Amino acid sequence: MSTRIAFLKGHGTENDFVIVPDPENALDLTPAAVAALCDRRAGIGGDGVLHVVRSAAHPEARHMADEAEWFMDYRNGDGSIAEMCGNGTRVFARYLQRVGHVAEGDIAIATRGGVKRIHLAKDGDVTVGMGRARLPEGDVTVSVGERSWPARNVNMGNPHAVAFVDDLAQAGDLLAPPPFSPAAAYPDGVNVEFVVDRGPRHVAMRVHERGSGETRSCGTGACAVAVATARRDGADPAVTGTPVTYTVDVPGGRLVITERPDGEIEMTGPAVIVAEGEIDAKWLENAAR
Ligand SMILES: N[C@@H](CCC[C@H](N)C(=O)O)C(=O)O
Numbered sequence: 485m486s487t488r489i490a491f492l493k494g495h496g497t498e499n500d501f502v503i504v505p506d507p508e509n510a511l512d513l514t515p516a517a518v519a520a521l522c523d524r525r526a527g528i529g530g531d532g533v534l535h536v537v538r539s540a541a542h543p544e545a546r547h548m549a550d551e552a553e554w555f556m557d558y559r560n561g562d563g564s565i566a567e568m569c570g571n572g573t574r575v576f577a578r579y580l581q582r583v584g585h586v587a588e589g590d591i592a593i594a595t596r597g598g599v600k601r602i603h604l605a606k607d608g609d610v611t612v613g614m615g616r617a618r619l620p621e622g623d624v625t626v627s628v629g630e631r632s633w634p635a636r637n638v639n640m641g642n643p644h645a646v647a648f649v650d651d652l653a654q655a656g657d658l659l660a661p662p663p664f665s666p667a668a669a670y671p672d673g674v675n676v677e678f679v680v681d682r683g684p685r686h687v688a689m690r691v692h693e694r695g696s697g698e699t700r701s702c703g704t705g706a707c708a709v710a711v712a713t714a715r716r717d718g719a720d721p722a723v724t725g726t727p728v729t730y731t732v733d734v735p736g737g738r739l740v741i742t743e744r745p746d747g748e749i750e751m752t753g754p755a756v757i758v759a760e761g762e763i764d765a766k767w768l769e770n771a772a773r
Contacts, residue, residue: 498700498736515563520771560695570703597641700736
């Protein structure tokens with residue numbers, strides 16, 4: 485193995501990622517190695533890792549290789565695997581553009597949540613087709629300390645609980661995952677969004693992400709919030725035949741989410757690469773154990 489492994493660092497509305505290009509899927513990125521890379525003191529630091537692999541070289545993505553050459557093997561900061569990462573898809577696309585794997589315009593990438601279509605402007609925002617939301621039936625409750633709120637269960641490929649609160653400060657320090665019930669609603673854990681109104685079709689949120697803690701933004705979370713807010717507001721594009729757009733402010737910036745009458749959701753926001761460097765392979769090998 486070479487003694488140096490290339491990496492880049494990027495973010496989308498301050499949801500930040502260590503990008504590890506590994507076209508032939510040669511690296512052994514164990515959960516411990518991912519957690520070490522994401523460690524903000526002893527590692528590089530990030531909410532998660534975007535492992536960049538050719539779809540044809542990854543057992544989970546081979547079936548998508550005809551549609552999308554590149555697979556976003558996303559990992560949470562604690563090393564766990566998640567089905568989807570919305571901000572990650574934008575940053576992943578920006579990386580592919582930067583190194584010349586794709587040109588600006590329309591591209592496709594493979595994710596565990598299926599193939600995602602992305603529109604990549606040269607320097608501007610990136611738009612991702614996020615697919616449809618699923619809204620499983622059943623009451624869900626989330627709590628922080630002594631307070632509890634009813635939450636809407638929204639699945640964007642990954643699970644979300646969306647709670648409307650009076651003030652985002654009610655979410656507290658979010659150092660631990662907010663407890664939820666019933667446990668059966670989310671057998672694999674959940675991302676929890678706390679939401680307040682900011683104006684017509686404009687909300688703000690904070691999020692505690694499964695596997696990463698409180699982050700400055702969550703793209704799938706913002707989509708879940710837009711859909712939950714639309715239904716609360718009595719807006720359903722499938723019924724009215726008219727697209728609905730919400731602006732979702734996150735601590736790290738702003739995302740714009742549109743739900744179309746066919747249920748397809750589009751998310752638009754920034755994606756920035758901030759640095760490139762080399763990882764010491766020996767350090768990573770030790771961290772991987
Ligand atoms: N930050 C991401 C979501 C990442 C996955 C999530 N923590 C999970 O475990 O489902 C986003 O932008 O969507």
